[in-house]
Amino acid sequence: MRIDLHTHTTRSDGTESPAALVRLARRAGLDVVAITDHDTTAGWEEAAAAADDAGIELVRGMELSTRHGGRSVHLLAYLTDPADAELLAETERVVAGRRDRVPALLAKLTAAGVELTADDIERATPPGAVTGRPHIADALVARGVVTSRDAAFATILGPNGPGFVRRYATPLVEAIGLVARAGGVSVLAHPWARSSREVLDRETLARLRDAGLTGVEVDHQDHDSDVRRELRALADQLGLVVTGSSDWHGAGKADHELGCNTTDPEQYARLKECARAAAAAAGQG
Ligand code: AMP
Numbered sequence: 001m002r003i004d005l006h007t008h009t010t011r012s013d014g015t016e017s018p019a020a021l022v023r024l025a026r027r028a029g030l031d032v033v034a035i036t037d038h039d040t041t042a043g044w045e046e047a048a049a050a051a052d053d054a055g056i057e058l059v060r061g062m063e064l065s066t067r068h069g070g071r072s073v074h075l076l077a078y079l080t081d082p083a084d085a086e087l088l089a090e091t092e093r094v095v096a097g098r099r100d101r102v103p104a105l106l107a108k109l110t111a112a113g114v115e116l117t118a119d120d121i122e123r124a125t126p127p128g129a130v131t132g133r134p135h136i137a138d139a140l141v142a143r144g145v146v147t148s149r150d151a152a153f154a155t156i157l158g159p160n161g162p163g164f165v166r167r168y169a170t171p172l173v174e175a176i177g178l179v180a181r182a183g184g185v186s187v188l189a190h191p192w193a194r195s196s197r198e199v200l201d202r203e204t205l206a207r208l209r210d211a212g213l214t215g216v217e218v219d220h221q222d223h224d225s226d227v228r229r230e231l232r233a234l235a236d237q238l239g240l241v242v243t244g245s246s247d248w249h250g251a252g253k254a255d256h257e258l259g260c261n262t263t264d265p266e267q268y269a270r271l272k273e274c275a276r277a278a279a280a281a282a283g284q285g
C-alpha cells in the first residue's frame with residue numbers, strides 16, 4: 001500500500017486542480033493520497049468526488065501556517081471537521097493575513113526597483129486560491145524578472161530578500177489544540193528543514209506531544225538521510241507517529257514528485273486511530 005500524506009493544489013500554491021491531483025496520484029500508483037493545501041479546506045469536495053471515481057482513498061487535510069519561537073512552522077492537520085467554527089475563524093484570520101501582506105510586499109518591491117503590480121499577481125493566482133509567495137514568484141517569472149519560483153525565493157522573496165514581509169500565523173501550541181478540538185490530528189510538516197529545526201528540539205517535541213501533537217513528517221525532501229534517521233529515532237522514543245510524503249506542488253516545485261516519499265501503512269493506521277479518538281473526544285462520534 002502506497003500512501004502520500006502531503007500535497008498542494010490550485011486551492012493554494014500547487015499548479016494542478018484537486019481533481020487532477022487525485023487522477024495523477026492514482027496514475028503514480030498511490031492507494032492513499034492527502035490533500036493539504038495551505039490554510040484551507042476549499043479543495044476537499046472536488047478531491048473527494050474525484051477520489052470516488054478513481055477508486056483511491058482521500059485523506060482530508062490542511063497545512064496550517066503557525067509560529068513558534070519566532071520561526072515559521074508548518075503543521076499538517078488531518079480529518080478535522082471542516083465546519084468547526086473555531087478552526088474556521090482562525091484559518092480565515094491567517095488567509096486574511098496572507099492577502100493583507102500583498103500591498104506591503106509590492107511597496108517593498110517598488111522601493112527595491114522591482115516592477116510588479118497587483119494585477120500581475122492576480123493574473124498569476126488561480127481563482128479562489130489562498131494566496132502565497134509562490135504566486136508572487138510566478139508573477140515575477142511572467143514579468144521576466146526571474147526565471148523560476150526557486151530563483152524568486154533565492155533572490156527576492158526569501159527571509160533575507162528585499163520582498164520579504166512577515167504575516168500572521170497561529171501560535172503552534174494553540175494550533176495543535178484547535179485541530180484536536182475540531183476532531184482531527186496534527187503532524188509537524190518537515191520539522192527539521194532549515195527554517196524550523198532550531199526551535200523544534202527534543203524537549204520541544206516532547207512538550208508538543210503532551211499538548212496533543214500526533215506525529216512528525218520524517219521522510220520529506222527537505223530532510224537528508226542523516227536527519228531522517230535521527231528524527232525517526234526520536235519520534236519512536238517519544239511515541240509520535242512517523243509520516244512520509246512528497247509535498248507535491250505540481251510544476252511548482254521540482255523534485256517533489258507524487259509518491260517520492262511515502263508513509264508506512266502501520267503508521268497511517270495509527271494516525272487514523274488517533275483521529276477516531278479525537279473525533280470521539282470532540283463529540284463527533
Ligand atoms: P507563503 O506561505 O506564502 O509565505 O510561502 C511559503 C511557501 O512557498 C511554502 O509553503 C512553499 O510551498 C513555497 N516555497 C518556499 N520556497 C520555495 C521555493 N524555493 N520554490 C518554490 N516554492 C517555494
Ligand code: ZN
Pocket residue numbers: 008013014038249
Ligand atoms: Zn506550498
Ligand code: FE
Pocket residue numbers: 063074189190
Ligand atoms: Fe510546508
Ligand code: FE
Pocket residue numbers: 006008063189247
Ligand atoms: Fe507543503
